[in-house]
Each structure stands twice: as structure tokens, then as C-alpha cells.
């Protein structure tokens with residue numbers, strides 16, 4: 593049975609935004625709540641690779657002109673093959689095909705595009721700004737007769753909706769409440785710094801998708817991942833520097849530190865790298881550098897919990913993945929398109945809809961979490977997981 597109550601979405605990341613676009617195109621009322629105070633909050637330095645799952649989700653959901661605007665802001669990465677380069681000598685090792693063993697390109701074949709996260713967010717916000725509430729941190733939900741309400745950190749609650757979708761990332765409070773702790777998130781011990789550098793700083797690297805490896809350290813290995821193109825639409829390119837567990841940490845283990853301390857550490861870690869690479873770190877935009885811990889939800893896959901028809905989860909909130917494999921955002925976009933399709937076919941909420949969504953999502957998302965974890969483990973020698981949530 594259809595309902596005029598809105599679908600409530602917590603989180604305006606790629607997953608929440610695409611779901612909102614899907615509902616908008618089908619005329620299903622919705623409200624989108626985002627913790628950030630504005631669409632442009634936070635430097636979102638790195639570029640993400642969108643491959644077959646993400647591209648087809650975006651193409652299915654967005655109107656043709658809107659999809660064309662998205663594609664115009666993307667850079668074509670061909671098949672996404674990854675060039676492996678020695679950080680000290682700049683010697684190239686054999687190319688890893690997209691999806692190949694040890695590679696970091698997304699699987700699934702087809703074209704791969706690179707996109708700036710901030711651009712993706714801006715594009716997916718088009719046309720739905722009026723129904724997006726910024727500065728709204730969802731901390732839980734209350735089931736009501738024939739509906740559900742979101743609870744916010746400031747003590748207020750949302751209007752009653754027909755369905756609440758947690759699209760609020762790896763630390764989602766909704767995940768905790770819904771799965772009653774069944775969904776666990778682990779710290780892999782691997783650490784990352786992500787940052788941006790002006791396009792000119794990449795001249796010595798060339799164009800493509802790169803996995804640059806420093807195997808010469810006394811302890812641990814450092815890997816830099818970046819993708820660059822010949823005709824840049826942005827003034828800078830992003831990069832991520834990852835270290836095997838124990839190689840580096842944030843100052844006092846405080847991973848909320850951003851800016852100069854992260855930029856300086858990236859320079860120190862790459863001080864012996866080839867001149868053509870060092871330039872990338874020397875000339876970086878300091879304020880865009882940030883520390884990250886590499887986390888994953890259980891590599892065994894998305895666990896079972898007692899389905900609650902009125903509340904479900906998409907994206908990192910239900911299947912956090914390591915960046916290896918480049919599938920986290922792709923899977924979030926796939927969830928959004930799929931859930932949107934089910935809601936569209938039903939004209940809104942219906943009994944059994946979230947159970948149907950969760951059954952299928954568990955299958956494809958579990959495979960992706962597993963694949964991503966296996967690649968990260970090989971690349972960054974992850975041997976131990978510490979439960980964080």
C-alpha cells in the first residue's frame with residue numbers, strides 16, 4: 593500500500609543522495625537529513641573511481657541531462673588498469689588489469705571514471721537542496737504506529753515517515769540500533785593520509801591509475817594510490833598514502849587532525865622517493881591533507897538481523913569497505929538505485945520491501961566487502977582486526 597508519509601534518509605553521501613534523486617524522479621516524498629552544516633563542508637580531497645555498478649546506478653536514476661552533467665565532470669580512466677610503479681626508481685612493474693590479483697582497480701569490467709567527491713556531492717544535490725536539512729545529526733529512531741521518526745542530537749525528532757533509511761556511513765547510530773550490534777566495524781591497523789596537489793605537480797608521473805609502492809622501508813610498506821588525466825577539469829588531483837599496520841599514525845593517535853601535520857608527515861614518509869614523485873607531496877595543498885584509519889565491516893559479509901520493515905541501511909552504514917578495490921561508493925550507489933527501484937515499483941513503502949532489499953543487498957555487498965578486504969590485506973599486510981563498533 594502506498595503512503596504519503598515521506599521516506600526519511602539520514603546522510604547525504606553518495607548513497608543517500610542517489611536514493612533521494614531516485615525518489616524525486618518517481619514523485620515519492622522524502623526528507624534528507626545531513627550532519628554537515630552545508631553541502632560544501634569538509635575537504636573531501638580524494639577522487640573516487642566509479643565503475644560499472646556505480647555508473648549504471650547513476651545512469652538509471654538521473655535524468656539524461658543530469659547524468660550528462662555528471663559525466664562531463666568525470667575523467668575517463670579507460671578500463672581502469674592499474675600501473676604499479678616503484679616509488680624509489682620509478683620503474684614500472686607489469687600492469688594489473690582491472691580486477692586482477694593484487695590490483696586496485698574496481699572489478700566488473702566496463703569503463704571506469706574518476707570523479708572528485710565534492711563534485712559528485714554537488715551534482716547529486718542538484719534539485720533536492722530544498723528537501724535537504726543540513727546540520728541535522730540523526731542519533732536514533734522511534735517506531736510509531738504506521739511509521740518511524742528519526743531522533744536528532746539536539747533532542748528534536750523528525751515528522752513521522754513511512755520508512756527510515758540509514759545512509760550515514762561507517763559510524764551510523766541507526767546501524768547500531770537496528771542491528772543491535774550484529775554489524776561490527778573493525779580497524780585494520782592500516783593507516784592513511786589523503787591529500788590534494790596541483791595538477792602541475794603530477795607532470796612527472798604521467799596519466800593513468802597508479803599504485804606507487806615503497807618496499808624499501810626497514811619496517812612496513814607505503815603505497816600511494818592516485819588517478820590522473822591529461823585534460824584535467826579540476827585544478828588539483830587527490831592522492832592517498834597508505835601504510836601497513838604500525839608504519840605511521842596521526843599525532844597522539846588523533847585521527848581527527850587535519851591540515852599541516854598530515855601534509856608534513858606525508859612529506860617525511862616520501863622524502864626518499866623519486867624526485868618526480870616527491871614534488872607531489874612538496875607542492876600539496878596543506879589544508880586538504882587528513883588522516884584516516886582503514887576500517888572494514890566484517891570481511892565475512894553483511895550479517896543477518898531481525899528485519900524491521902520500517903528501517904533499513906544502505907552504503908557504508910551497512911557494508912564499510914577498505915578503499916582497496918574501489919567498490920565502496922559503487923556499492924552504495926547500487927544499493928540506492930535498487931532500493932529506489934523497489935520503492936518506485938510499490939509507489940512508496942510496502943510490507944516486505946526492506947526484507948527483499950536486504951536479502952539481495954547482503955548477497956552482492958558481502959562479496960564486495962570480502963574482495964576489498966582481501967586486496968587490502970595483500971597490499972598492506974593486514975593480519976589482525978580490532979573491533980571498533
Ligand SMILES: Cc1cc2nc3c(=O)[nH]c(=O)nc-3n(C[C@H](O)[C@H](O)[C@H](O)COP(=O)(O)OP(=O)(O)OC[C@H]3O[C@@H](n4cnc5c(N)ncnc54)[C@H](O)[C@@H]3O)c2cc1C
Nearest residue numbers: 603605606607627641730760761907908918919920921922
Ligand atoms: C581514501 C578513500 C578512497 C576511496 N576510493 C573509492 C573509490 O575509488 N571507489 C569507490 O567506489 N569507493 C571508494 N571509497 C569508499 C567510498 O568513499 C565510500 O564507500 C562511500 O563514500 C560510501 O558512501 P555512503 O553514502 O554510504 O557514505 P558516506 O560517503 O560516508 O556518507 C555518509 C554521509 O552521512 C553523513 N552523516 C554521518 N553521520 C550522520 C548522522 N548521524 N546524521 C546525519 N548525517 C550523518 C556524513 O556527513 C556523510 O555526508 C574510498 C574511501 C576512502 C576512504
